[in-house]
Amino acid sequence: MKALVCEAYGPVENLVYRDMPDPVPGAGEIRVAIEAIGVNFPDGLLVEGKYQAKPQVPFMPGGEFAGQVAALGPGASGFAVGDRVLGWNVGRGAYAEQIAVPAGELFPLPASMSMDQGAALLCATATAHHALRQRGRLQAGETLVVLGAAGGTGIAAVQIGKAIGARVIAVCSSAEKIAFAKAQGADEGINYSHEDLNQAIKTLTDGRGADVVYDAVGGDAFDACSRAMAWDGRLLIVGFASGRIPTLPVNLTLVKGYSVIGVFWGAFTQREPAAYAANMRELFAWFEQGKVVPVIDRVFKLADGVKAIQYVTGRGARGKVVIRP
């Protein structure tokens, strides 16, 4: 099969589109013929050797996919050849025509969901969902501030915040991105390349501050939010797209009794499988109701996967980027 391969840790440009052996499904595993792959920010970090996981080369990056069941390994059940599925696997490599994964990691793709939407759903949308439900305990009527609101996981946080019934403030770096976030349901926008973020949050909340902040950006934006939290607020740490990991003087949390909370969706799916399954049911229901619909910005061919990753790591994307083998 064809795949996008990392032969040595280094720049994303060094990825090679070449043949790799077809994966063989082991016991309890299923081989999926991939039709769409979701591109995520960490994919670039992984091949550059800057991610916490460091698989042995050669490997394929990518973890998020949708496709059709092509073969069942010994003892695998729950699916039949030809079933439409979506899945997520850390470390097996989804930038390829085929993947073999444990059957338990696959979900049936709802009939009304396209392959592209299925591949765009898990990392971005399920991360935002887990963050806002389990970690942020976001309630209807609370104010949610979403940093990087036009990006893949930011736009999912905007949609899910509205589905839960919160008031959503989208924080973006341009008027165009704010307009995009508002089209996805955001109530307010802050252009933080023009406005002081801390002051703008306080202005929009009558001085109260944010109940919940969804932060996949880090850097200066985190610093501003760490001083603009409401009483009992929850500042959700999702990632550091700005490139700078912030440090928090922890006395800032005292006066407002607020929380800084790490979000790691991948570990959540492994450690809390029942809560993960319940989340997916809610997410699929919101999709059927049209409340949460993955937004696809661009679709690339697998042979052009390098460009797809660079488009995402360059922070130009509005919504998700998908690759098709």
Added chain:
Amino acid sequence: MKALVCEAYGPVENLVYRDLPDPVPGAGEILVAVRAIGVNFPDGLLVEGKYQARPPCPFAPGSEVSGDVIALGAGVNDFQVGERVLSLTTRFGAYAEKIALPAAAVSKLPPFMNYDQGAALLGATGTAHHALRQRGRLQAGETLVVLGAAGGTGCAAVQIGKAIGARVIAVCSSAEKIAFAKAQGADEGINYSREDLNQAIKRLTDGRGADVVYDAVGGDAFDACSRAMAWDGRLLIVGFASGRIPTLPVNLTLVKGYSVIGVFWGAFTEKEPAAHAANMRELFGWIETGQVKPVIDAVFPLRNGIAAIKKVTGRDVMGKVIVKP
């Protein structure tokens, strides 16, 4: 009346035992004849000008009292002259023979508590209770690590952790303090002047880490705990008795999906009065059954209040220190 007076911000030694005019209760206030004063770590910071509040000089420090109602201001209906009461006030003035308090900040002292216990209860025990219940959501069977477990609020956290049904690990700076914490119910002890705290927590939790950490110490002990948290753990920020306010690289929270949570009991009592009232009912219940018992280390006369404050800020206490007019 006699009082311990701060005439200018400076060292604790500069406090003067002298006469101040008797306070007069205003509308909605109660005049209390002080029988016992609880000494708290911030009392020293306040007179040194290192606390967030800076009352105008001259003033008497101190915020935690028990005593007898001796006069009622206009509009006070819930109290009678002669009743035994306790209070933690945000206004200071407790190091004195009399204090005027807002009726809303005063509670009746239950018959099964003496004045010393009443003055020892709120600052230490009320804080630990709020921290572990509302902020830490501590569950029976979880592992609670208490830093400074022999101090006033640490000792309270040990007792309340046991009342909730948690396994409690006491962290102290000497074998003597560990023995004291174990006498209060702690299951395990770590002497962090001898042992690496991070490694010791992992050893005592089979590598899992702490579910909840109660940290009124900060500094190096915080740093060690920030790398020894369990999945979905809660690191409670209560104070900085070590004198160093830690800074947290926020990516540490990601891998274990844990939370760093500020605890501010005073603001909690004002912002969430219903939850505060429910807490006090639970706390009085635990005291009546003997599960929670304020531990009095030493009692000083008011004229020796400087020595009392220095004993607490010198971190030389096991339990609470009380001053009596």
